[in-house]
Amino acid sequence: MNTTIKNQKGAVLIIFALLLIVLLGFTALAVDVGRWYTTRSELSKSVDAGAIAGAKNISNPYLGEDGHLRLAEEVARENFSAGYLMTPDSGERSATFTAYADEDHRIRVEGTVSSPGNLAGLFGVDWVATSAMGVAKKNEVEIMLVLDRSGSMDGTPMNDLKKAARSFVSFFEETQDQDKMGLVSFATSVKVDVPLGNNYVSSMTSKINAMDAVGATNAEDSLSQAGNPAKGGLTDQSGVPGNKRVQQFVIFFSDGNPTAFRGKFKYNGTDNIDAVVCGTGNDCGTVYTKLGKPEREEWLSYNPRFTGDGKPKPPGTGTSKCTTRYGGSYVNTTKWYVLDDPDYRLTYRGTTYNSESCFIPTVGSSNTTAPLSTYICTTARGMAVEHAQELKDNNVKIYTIGLGNIDRDFLSQIASGPSFEFYAPTSGELQAIFNKIAKDIKLRLVQ
Structure with missing residues (x-):
């Protein structure tokens, strides 16, 4: 009977260790997902700001040809600087912004960036790509x-x-x-x-x-x-x-x-x-x-x-x-x-x-x-x-x-x-x- 009791204590320890790993995984996921959502939110604000800046300068004579599009990209980039929220400060995964002139004088700004999966990397999630689009019309x-x-x-x-x-x-x-x-x-x-x-x-x-x-x-x-x-x-x-x-x-x-x-x-x-x-x-x-x-x-x-x-x-x-x-x-x-x-x-x-x-x-x-x-x-x-x-x-x-x-x-x-x-x-x-x-x-x- 004593042997049986000792074996039961060992099983509880094993179960606790397994649950601890799962708990850490969920914690890691919660931390990383929270940061991913924050990144998505800030990226959205940046493209919106860029689109508005481009729309209100759509015919600014001092910016030159397509200058309002370049301004839209610059404003978006200023609102989401390199390395912001642990994103890469250079390379293909860093933040990029592109502005387009659509019909009816609409300005569209698209932004992309990748966020690292720090703790989530334990589960094979190394990077999460995020994108956002802002549109403004005069x-x-x-x-x-x-x-x-x-x-x-x-x-x-x-x-x-x-x-x-x-x-x-x-x-x-x-x-x-x-x-x-x-x-x-x-x-x-x-x-x-x-x-x-x-x-x-x-x-x-x-x-x-x-x-x-x-x-x-x-x-x-x-x-x-x-x-x-x-x-x-x-x-x-x-x-x-x-x-x-x-x-x-x-x-x-x-x-x-x-x-x-x-x-x-x-x-x-x-x-x-x-x-x-x-x-x-x-x-x-x-x-x-x-x-x-x-x-x-x-x-x-x-x-x-x-x-x-x-x-x-x-x-x-x-x-x-x-x-x-x-x-x-x-x-x-x-x-x-x-x-x-x-x-x-x-x-x-x-x-x-x-x-x-x-x-x-x-x-x-x-x-x-x-x-x-x-x-x-x-x-x-x-x-x-x-x-x-x-x-x-x-x-x-x-x-x-x-x-x-x-x-x-x-x-x-x-x-x-x-x-x-x-x-x-x-x-x-x-x-x-x-x-x-x-x-x-x-x-x-x-x-």
């Missing part, structure tokens, strides 16, 4: 460049603006068959130089080069036309489901505060004349003696200073009730319809003027303001902010770029938020700002 976009070409931009500022704007446009050259872009320039008049559309790089570059600096600052009409599809502006997406909308952006540049606005006027019995009125200087210290043509830097023979009912001068039936203060002579008066808009009332020294008020003061004394002159700037600014808000209410993102001593509070009201506001103390800094915005837009477009 979404479609509509962009309107809105550029100030007023007289204060003459000389170096205009040359630097042209250089910066051309650089911005070139960032989207390789995707101009998919992306849409348009150009609005403004001074006293507003021009849709290039309507929103595809294949725009050549035409926009030509129009940018042709810009001349002359006139006042009609910011409000520029924003109005940038958002008007009938004028060549951004597409109306009000009825489009959110997940199917194209991302839309306005890049608004100016070096001065609003001094002009567009409206309807009556003059010498002619109703609903479409014209631009403007003042001189950032504070509209005086009123220009004539109303301007909306599409050209020319002047109509209508004097906005002599306000009234817009009827012809006496004598005759249906003639104006208003006369000038200058020698008592009768004049053709200009009826400002905007004065009847509740949002743009003109009140001065307790008097509220309407569209048929005669002789609104245009020149103030040394200790008073010139109400009609000041009204031009105030109204021009208010209209610009109103049009910007209309764009933002339609999910359009607005970037603002201010040059010099521009009113930052005004640009803040135009922009879509602090991250969309940029300021350049000198025109030499414009190109860097325009390039930064181009890169930011591309980042927002990548999915």
